[in-house]
Amino acid sequence: MFDASPSPGQTRARPLPAPQPVPERSAGKRDSFFDNAKYLAIVLVAMGHSWEALYSDSRILRALYIFVYTFHMPAFIIISGYFSRSFDMRPDRLKRLITGVAVPYVVFETVYSLFRDHFGEDSETGVTLLDPYFLCWFLAALFVWRLTTPLWKVVRWPLPLALGIAMLATVSPAISNDLDFQRLLQFLPCFVLGLCLKPEHFRRVRTRAMRIASVPVFAGALAFAWLVVPHLNFGWFYRRDAAQEMGAPWWYGPLMALALFACSVVLTACFLAWVPGRRMWFTSLGTGTICGYLLHGFVLKYTRWHGWYDAHWLHSPLGAILVTSFAVAVVTVLCTAPVRRVFRFVMEPKLEWAFKQDPAQQARERQHEEPRRQPVREKASV
Template identity: 65%
Template sequence: MFHAASSSARATGPSPAPPSPPPSAQSPTEGVPAPRGSRTAAEPPAKQRDAFFDNAKYLAIVLVAMGHSWEPLKGGHRTLEAAYMFVYAFHMPAFILISGYFSRNFDLRPDRLKRLLTGVVVPYVVFETAYVLFKRAIGGDPDLAISLLDPWYLTWFLIALFIWRLTTPIWKLVRYPIPLAIAIAIAMLASVSPDIGDDLDLQRVLQFLPFFVIGLSMKPEHFQLFRRRAVRVLSVPVLAGGLAVAWWAVPRMNPAWFYHRDSAHELGVPWWCGPIMVLALLGCSLLLTACFFSWVPRRQMWFTTLGAGTLYGYLLHGFFVKGADYRGWYDHGWLHRPLGELFVTLLAGAVVTVLCTAPVRRVFRYVMEPKMEWAFKRDASALAHERAGA
């Protein structure tokens, strides 16, 4: 997610030394693109994007799409359920960690707040409404209400990114590792608080918070550690062990733990299981995320430029997955056999890849990256500069 999130498309911030994580010139707010035409001739050219991060975002969003495509197929198929749990253990944590990393420079400056509103809030309102209308028309639920307080399906990431970004100045104010300890404590408390409810999907916002805070505290040199050959070699048995544990856990563990959207009580277990699972999954997710990063290419690849469009792929692929489900396309028996599952997996990867391309981004930019100059006051310093120049 994406810029998703957060989220997702362009984020700027210092690029790690030798190509280490995603891109072309990332902006300070990962997933919140800078307004088009906002640079003046006097400003220096944008920094080169670091290919590692764009590669990581693209690969993560492909895993997200594949995981969503498996949901209607995995019932009763242990291998697919194990793959599903394995991927869900780290794909969103990796995306959220990157979003946190590119939020390090976020503050309450007017231009950054504008980008947050146009790059996160506006897409949230548009896609929350669009998904509900889509389900009304295609999903046979004509009475489904539009509620901006109750994110549906994929839109939770946008509202989470919005809240996390707004709190960034607070996390930056406190000396490390206190922010991480507080974030973990908040996540643990959320897991034992069923009364939080569904408003703004706060369970997910709070339980995923530690990954965002960890990203905020990371520096370019931390990502350099993943480039070491020893890390990549060690990641092989770790990933194999993760798959084995997922296979073992299929009949023993509720996969809803990986969604981080419910409290322990709502999952039907004693309250003390919540904090334990938060810590266990945090450790597991970080370990698998590190292994994932160790295999992300550091150089320019054919898909590197697609990393700038991951929020587009994240928000748009849901219409294809849900549309196929609503239309009963998953009911075909051959799709529930190994070759059919492989076909669905590859198709999901291909669809989300196309949705990250430049032509698709041009079409949907008016709702994903609107300029909305008409909605904002002109910056006083910019006006003064223009008058002085005149």
């Protein structure tokens, strides 16, 4: 043993302060980046839908349409996959899946079908829960994708497997239309990619170098869209049909599946590079994107069915700007807190009466409360 005390004339060296741990983001605090990304993605969805009534008169608008359609839903699905990473078959998570996805699907599929029968001009009539109408396909797909999450966690190469399934779907016209299964399978790689991502992947995208690089990529994609749009079948971007159903040779399907996935990932990364990470005026709206997504369809369909776009002046550049602004304003209002509160009974129903009490969840809650009671008992024992 040696004596560490200072000799006369020496001063005792002060110990360096222990490094403070980096504070972790509390579980209850939301990440502004993802809320911003979800809001901006849902704005792009509404813009794309609003252009469907106008793009036939404008090559530029058609190019913008397929440019946005290349990545707006993939971005939304990738983020959904990223936030599904913790999903397992635990009872409390299954309950949230039922109340947050399955119940809204049943309600909105029913309401949209009745809305179509009453106001629309479509030949289809009646309510069917197996054939999602319009926007409801995403809820049906999300329900199935999330249920398969444990599978993707255990396979060795989840993304190549998902891509292989999507490629096979494009050459399989016999796939059932139930639950829009063709679209569910073709968008599957985007969800699985989200499951495979980690926080550092998003940090790498959100760099100054990536933002600079995204500008020529966006410009090149827009120019390419303008060149090919007269010769392109838009059905490829909807992912609803196999290659044969679109009049293409079967081998087009796998090639287009790979090409569209690659373009979707690149453009999604460029889009995310420009999403602000700090809190913005629209950040809180990102918590209500599913509300805006499901409700804006009623406005969109009603205006189309009742001839709002028949005015000739709307098919001018100024008209396109006004229609786009209207779509953005509508979806923004539908994401606000008052609208979310009104529709919470549908979007986030509790339904405690419908589920058994989970003993494991009760034990976890008791274990969580135990440390709070412990100091009180110790003080009482003294």
